[in-house]
Amino acid sequence: MTEGLADDLRIEGVDDIYAELIEAHRGLDAEQSLRFDARLILLLINQIGDQRIVREAIRAAREAEPPS
């Protein structure tokens, strides 16, 4: 059981995953990219399956770039 949102690395091969992620956006325009990311996030949220963690992640993402 995790206490809360993990801050340590939990996946191997980060460079591979990152390259695949960027590659998946290739050929998409800005609008399509945004929609792709939205689908991806929904899939991952469901996979995480923990409301509390997802809420914490939403908050962390928001706090990393406060609205100007």
Place this chain on the structure above:
Amino acid sequence: MGSYRYPRYEYRPTSDATAARPVEHETVVVGAGPVGLAFALDMAQRGRRVLLLDEDDTVSVGSRAICWSKRTLEIMDRLGLGDRLLGKGVLWNTGRVFFRDREIYHFDLLPETGHRMPAFINLQQYYFEEFAIDAALAHPSIELRFRSRVTEIEPGPDGVLLTVESPQGTYRLHASWLIACDGARSSLRRHMGLAFRGKVFEDRFLITDVQMQADFPAERWFWFEPPFHEGQSALLHKQADNVWRIDLQLGWDADPEEEKRPERVVPRLRAMLGEDRPFEIEWISVYTFQCRRLERFRHGRVIFAGDAAHQVSPFGARGGNGGIQDTDNLAWKLALVQEGVAPESLLDSYDVERGAATDENILNSTRSTDFITPKGEASRAFRDAVLQLSERFPFARRFVNSGRLSVPAVYDGSPLNGPDRGDFPAAMRPGSPCTDAPVRCGGTEGWLLHQLGREFTLLLCPPAGTEPRVAAAEAADALSDAGLGVAVKTIGGDPACDIVDHRGVATARYALAPGTAYLIRPDQHVAARWRTFARDEARAALARAIGREV
């Protein structure tokens, strides 16, 4: 002016230039850069004569390759230059990453103890070359000809006819083997009409050497979008003699000629270093990075190494270090072929092993460059997201890619690899470069790597109840008719062993147990290993490792 005095090497007249017919040389190396020099020194140490031709009469202008990895230092140590490089180089272990106006994290290369060499030193390429030239000039088996430019080559089945332009005029000579170490703009590659395929990154970087008195620590500092250089990246790294390397990303639209003018460069540096810090510019260059390679490195009797064979972007220090590993791989193979011990086909394994290493280097360097120069909005958004999360979330730091620093390739899947027999961890599997360890030999403290690398070595842990001397004699007898020298060295805690592992570090790093045997190639890569030395398997593994049909 300047921190470094460029040596001028004199041209020594040769009778080759006045001979009636092209004089025969067994091995001719073109290009006396780090790669050509390391190769020549390696061949000479293996008892082969080498003629090294260079069109210039001095060393590299500008610092160029500056980060030398542990593996490079180990190879150069084997070639006798380890102490000199360590003595002049700048040791560094810490890297700091900045995003906009703040440091988001730092990392330590965390070198384990128990290695003779550090993870990295920084040293200007001109020093590396100067030290290697000193060693080459002192070696009786190396002839170094400066101001000698190869203008034409005619490859044939038994070698290559070269036309050389020199202060004595134009003359021809014949090389049984021609090793092209003439750099990224290789003229030999052009003479052969070989395609150099890959990718050019649409970006430009200003690269400068600056001499200054500064109390910045000897660390690697990398900025993404710093306030002093808006929207771009910057790198600061210390070299010897208080010379600092500064890289500034300029973008694709920058005019390379315009950006090289000191009137343009000085304000950029002042913005970075502070208005009142005195500095002197030693070198200015504007680069576009490329990742390209030859499809094959061996073309009959012509073999390419270093940047002539493959080119990478500098992030990760994989250019110079990759090239030195090429020579480490090639020299022992060519020496065995020339001695008639190994078939010529052994050289194809150079292509396989260093080809795979090149692909690894290109992949890593391409990814770093893509991270530093994101293409498209999505790519930039993810890059910025990684940087924004890095300060608070350590996991995100692992995604930051300002260069994945050079590590030696493991030759997994090489045709030269023999059995990995028994219960072993993955570390030190066949194809791996040997890891160093502190050991004691003949009563004195030393290093394991100093015991490996002249020839093939069988590292043997005496089986329980067997005297080291007896175990060694038995193994030596098994390998005696292979037609090449194999050094059998016993290792273990027993003071009667050739290599005494008094601190147990080698035992841990190699997972040694009584009976364990490692067959190690002359380039200090593992060829095969067993829990129990088996006569027939060891003979077969040795034959395989030198490319004989098994």
